[in-house]
Amino acid sequence: MPTIHPSATIDPQVQLADDVVVGRECIIEGPVTIGPGTRLLARVWLKGPLTIGCGNVIYPNTFIGFEPQDLKFDPTVAGAGTVIGDHNIIREASTIHRATKDRPTSLGSHCYLMVNAHVGHDCQVADHVILCNGMLLAGHAEVGDGAILSGNAVVHQFCRVGRLAMLAGAQGVTKDVPPFCIVYSTRRVSMLNLVGLRRAGLRQHIKPLMQAFDICYKRGMPNSKAARIIEDELGDDPLCRQFAHFVRDTRRGITPYAGMSAGEEDPE
Numbered sequence: 001m002p003t004i005h006p007s008a009t010i011d012p013q014v015q016l017a018d019d020v021v022v023g024r025e026c027i028i029e030g031p032v033t034i035g036p037g038t039r040l041l042a043r044v045w046l047k048g049p050l051t052i053g054c055g056n057v058i059y060p061n062t063f064i065g066f067e068p069q070d071l072k073f074d075p076t077v078a079g080a081g082t083v084i085g086d087h088n089i090i091r092e093a094s095t096i097h098r099a100t101k102d103r104p105t106s107l108g109s110h111c112y113l114m115v116n117a118h119v120g121h122d123c124q125v126a127d128h129v130i131l132c133n134g135m136l137l138a139g140h141a142e143v144g145d146g147a148i149l150s151g152n153a154v155v156h157q158f159c160r161v162g163r164l165a166m167l168a169g170a171q172g173v174t175k176d177v178p179p180f181c182i183v184y185s186t187r188r189v190s191m192l193n194l195v196g197l198r199r200a201g202l203r204q205h206i207k208p209l210m211q212a213f214d215i216c217y218k219r220g221m222p223n224s225k226a227a228r229i230i231e232d233e234l235g236d237d238p239l240c241r242q243f244a245h246f247v248r249d250t251r252r253g254i255t256p257y258a259g260m261s262a263g264e265e266d267p268e
Helices: 195-198 205-219 222-234 238-249
Strands: 019-025 027-029 031-033 039-042 045-047 050-051 063-066 082-084 095-097 105-107 181-183
Touching: 019 063, 027 031, 027 095, 039 205, 045 050, 050 063, 082 095, 095 105, 205 222, 205 238
Parallel strands: 019 039, 027 045, 031 050, 045 063, 050 082, 063 095, 082 105
Antiparallel strands: none
């Protein structure tokens, strides 16, 4: 049987695995399913439709599944809700809002959300992602595997942050950040995330990725042409192909290079 503190409030629609722990003053309402080994420490408020996987630890004053901060949204419509994967740590006062569309807001597995992290409606966050203190992810944003978004970083709505990319503290982006890159100058990509690549065991891909980075950022050509050249010249490397696909598929444009002047921001 789940362990439920007497002060907790549990809706009859809620389904809890046998070893779930629900702490003091938690509130769970609507159609919510929580998998084995997940612990709600205290004062956690969950709203369905919501599915939470196994082995998660959710800290006090966290709110998951509430209505999106979208004035056009009808709060009486349940929609697709929110899906949380497995083995995530979600620290104090984090917020994850439910979807406005047919696809749920999604947090993958093995992610770490630090204090006051915010995941907006319709976001898609992959696995092994770290969202640091005060990080703001606007609606419909996407974050790839292993990305790190540092304290008080901001991602504009509909932007994509690629695999193993990193935003430094207090930086904001309004365009896509390609995989394996670092943003540490405001709205500028500065370099490859070399430390992240080495930690991920991808050291052998650094040299070709540096060539791909130069093609994309230092030759002053349109994104589509840069992607084609990367695929033609470096297509034997799978990470270079991933880099090229990301650049080619961008809808908002990619975050410009720190070495560009203001007038050179977007060749397309």
